[in-house]
Amino acid sequence: MKYMHPRPSSIVAALYTARDLNVDVAILHGPSGCSFKHARLLEEDGMRTLTTSLADNEFIFGGQKPLEDVLRYAEEMFHPKRMAVIGTCVAMIIGEDLQSAIDGAGITTPTIAVDIHAGYLENIAGVLSTLEAAAEAGWITQEELARQRQMMRAANEVERLRGAASQSYIEASRGDLKHVAAQELLRLARSGKKGVAILNAKKETAYMFVDALIAFHDKCPDADITYIANLEQRGLPKTRGDAERIATELAERGVNAELIGALDEYGANGNRLGRRIREIRPDFALITGVPHAIPPEYTKGVECFSITNGPRQVAPLRAIGHQHVMVEIDLHPKTLGVRSIVESEFGAVLRSLP
Template sequence: MHYIQPRPSSIVAALYTARDLGVDVAVLHGPSGCSFKHARLLEEDGMRVLTTSLADNEFIFGGQEALERVLRYAEENFSPHRIAVVGTCVAMIIGEDLPSAIRDSGITTPAIAIDIHAGYRENIEGVIATLEPAAAAGWISEDELARQRHLLAKANEVERLRGAACKTYIEPSRGDLKHVAAGRLLELARSGARGVAIMNAKKETAYMFADELVALHDACPEADVTYIANLEDRGLPKVREDGARILAGMQGRGVDPELLGALDEYGANGTAIGERLRALSPDYALIVGVPHAVPPEYTEGIEVISITNGPRQVEPLRDIGHAHVVVEVDLHPKTLGVREIVESEFGAVLRSLV
């Protein structure tokens, strides 16, 4: 499909994947403004992001010396555990040899070169471009690389079928008013109807999406609700650590969910969630995180309240029959760098109605 709306960047995807691999210093080989917003956000998450700050002179004569200098600076000043050199459009156009720069810099820190640019239609190219050298360096196994390829393909498929990439252009929306959706959820939970509360969240966003399940339990602890969360122990190092923390946080608040899928399996988890829904046969469902992963044939006849963090996801969710769609605005920046569950706006509203 040809999109005429902004889509995620493959360079940014490479940065986030490097973080998940335990990289503590990433060097963007390009102009100082490249991926500025996400670089700053990732620094909030504990990964230092440096830049070679290439300018017009280097665009002509090359920037390998600058890259070698920044690599030595990173090693001397930050004593990193792992380094990733991340390419940009400029580095690609002028033909920079990133592996050669790593070798010639003389650093001894384990480092990988990620040859990537922003000229891909799908941002998963940035993830693959990071995982392949990581596997070659022994940071992950070949089995994990194959697993990640499968998960990326499934996540892409979901976005194309029912997500923000299912149409050429989707009007952004803030969705339903939170107090209206929360009021309906309370009404259903208090009525004695059978409910299911499902978290199928992407990686660190689960630090906030988990709160919405906890908030429902806080508001209606005696309600007939089955709680399900994708917190199984699989994935890249940070993903597994986040899953363990979030699960412990939920259990500490009185919610001990059934585990179905891992935090990086949100795109591949839809059919398994659907089959569980079929088995439980609930009257209503709260689905948070990536609710569009669940094929609509599994939610027919169920009143669905879904919560996403994508304003362009509201229309597709309504199209597949979700009765109420809520958006957690600016969720991702609020979950970077945290190590415990963060209160969500929907959760706060739900608690305030009790």
Template sequence: MSTEVQVIHPRPSSIVAALYTLRDLGVDVIILHGPSGCCFKHARLLEEDGVRVLTTGLDEKGFVFGGQEQLVRLLRRAVELFHPKIIAVAGTCSSMIIGEDLHKAVVEANIGVPVIEAEVHAGYRDNTKGVIITLEAARDAGIIDDQELNRQKKLLEKATEIERLYGAASSEYLPPERGDVKFVVASRLLDLLMEGKRGLNILNAKKETAYMFADINLSLIEVARALGCEEKIRTLANLDSVVGLPKVRRDAGNIAGALMERGMNFEITGGLDEYPVSGERIADMIEGEAYDFAVISGVPHAIPIDALGGMELFSITNGPRQVRPLRDMGHHHVVVEIDLHPKTMGVSTIVESEFGATLREIARRRGVL
């Protein structure tokens, strides 16, 4: 009998994962071949990032007789309307179940533009399957090479392992929680800074979410600088702008540049897509060092808990279902930045976080800032 955990709370969709991957690849227009409501929320969010998301709008008739003609017409119309450099067609549960041939439609449309054909549906256990399908299609279209494909596969394998062991897929059912009160947690953090304690300031964020998570790490440095104890804070960040898909590299460069403009120094732990493996690098980097506390923003559960022993842990996530696993791991303070992801779509500079704003305001009231 299998001992694998059966997760019964909702999990991310493979189709949505494919859509975000297409965005990261630099696709200008994505056509969802399915009902008009499929992935509606995320499709609209992606348009904030400049990606045009269209739908063939399959209905009951299409479920019976197919929608090949609709897809061919929409491919041609998308080129007329938007003049894309790269276009993509993404499957849905409906189109895959009825056996729609995406490639046949692309060949018939003959649009003269590179097309990534992501034959994906939402029926996979791990949403990372949608990423792999998309990346393989991108490789077949000549958008990425085998080296990048294999690199991404290794990262996704590690990300899936972390989520099963320590994340939202680690338990049969995890209730959504709001975490600790930000005022209380920020007050405690300020106390430690005022006492001159030595701390780690870690950004280990996933892709565009770093635009807000980085503000938390920045607020810590701003307060430490005002107190004259900045030298007691060591900052580590996964902001390597050399590795990753096009948008991922661009986001890392934007954030790193903004932090440096504000006088914040940090050591690089990897790229914004390397958050699953950056934790192990961080463990190596801090081995043998003694710290009183650590502030970890982004994906705290990707850092081996053994490497953080003896520290008072302040962890900031954007996942309400991540609160309990982090507490079970031994993180002392867990804060949730609600609705972080929608606020970081379509941006190119750091966005103020609720926790960062709270820490700054408490510091002002105590006469520090």
């Protein structure tokens, strides 16, 4: 399918994956403006992101020397433990040999080359290219690479079936009014209805998505609600650390949650969560993060309150029967670089109600 609304970039996906591998410095080999927004945001998350700033003359004569210069500069200036060179469309078109530049720079820092561009239909190409380079360098095991491939396929399938890749064009929406949905959620919980509150979030977005569960528990501590979170500690180094921190803080704030799935298993977690919903047989469900991962047969007859950070995810969620759909605007930028739970808009609304 050809999508007519913007889709994530494979280059950006490669950058985020490098960060999850504890890369200290990532070098984009391309024009200075390539992936600017995400490169800047990732610096707030502790990974320095440099660029070779290729200009029109390098488009013709090649950019190996600028790349070697930046590699040497990065090593001398930042003393990193790991680096990654991330390709761009320009590097691909002019046929740059990233590994040759790494070898020619004379650096000693372990560095991987990720040959990638933005012309892939799905952004998981950037993830897998980075992980394959990491496995070849011995940074991850072949078993973890195989697991990551499985997770990426599952996430891709969820998006294709019920997500932002399910239609050629999806109108962006801010979703339902949060205070209206919050009032109904509290009414159900306080009337004795049985509920389930689920965190099924992607990586660092969990730092904010989990806040809705905490706020709900704060407002209805004695309600018949089962709390579930995908905070098992599996995956790449940063992902495991995030899960441990969030799970610890969640418990400290009084929420006793069942752990089902890991933060990188959000796409493959749907059937496990669905089977648990079927066992609980709730009247309503609060699902935050990637609600559409749960196949709709498991939520049939359940009043669903879903929280996403994708404005183009509202219509697909409504199409599978979720009655209340809210969007946490600008959630991702607010969770980069954090190491503790961040208050969400929906959580703040819940706390403000009587």
